[in-house]
Amino acid sequence: MNTPQSVYRIGHIALRVEDLERSKAFYLKLGMELIWDDQDWCYLETINSKDGLALLGPSYKAAGPHFAFHFNDKKEIERIHTDLKDTGVKVGAIHDHRDGTSSFYMRDTEGNWLEMLYVPSEGIKSNV
Numbered sequence: 770m771n772t773p774q775s776v777y778r779i780g781h782i783a784l785r786v787e788d789l790e791r792s793k794a795f796y797l798k799l800g801m802e803l804i805w806d807d808q809d810w811c812y813l814e815t816i817n818s819k820d821g822l823a824l825l826g827p828s829y830k831a832a833g834p835h836f837a838f839h840f841n842d843k844k845e846i847e848r849i850h851t852d853l854k855d856t857g858v859k860v861g862a863i864h865d866h867r868d869g870t871s872s873f874y875m876r877d878t879e880g881n882w883l884e885m886l887y888v889p890s891e892g893i894k895s896n897v
Contacts, residue, residue, distance in 0.1 A: 780839030781821025789826035835882035
């Protein structure tokens with residue numbers, strides 16, 4: 770397996786929350802910016818560093834709690850996906866998302882969920 774060369778950063782964490790509106794209000798009061806708002810999840814970023822926080826409501830089923838490595842080149846996540854599969858690591862399919870990103874999910878050797886996420890140079894598109 771090749772070593773990834775363009776890991777940009779640990780870009781976001783995703784938390785399961787019981788009350789999405791209450792949680793969203795809490796993090797907005799801390800100064801985070803709402804980037805994506807949906808009925809069962811939302812995505813916030815810190816204003817200066819763009820560190821992300823996804824809040825997953827009780828009905829959100831597309832993913833569970835996880836952390837994500839962000840990449841600035843889509844070909845890098847495609848290469849990592851192929852390299853991991855070739856070494857027998859179970860990885861999910863690469864998906865293009867509504868916000869302009871692309872990603873796949875997997876588990877590390879200890880069973881923790883993580884996401885390999887391509888983020889375009891202009892950042893994650895907002896729907897708010």
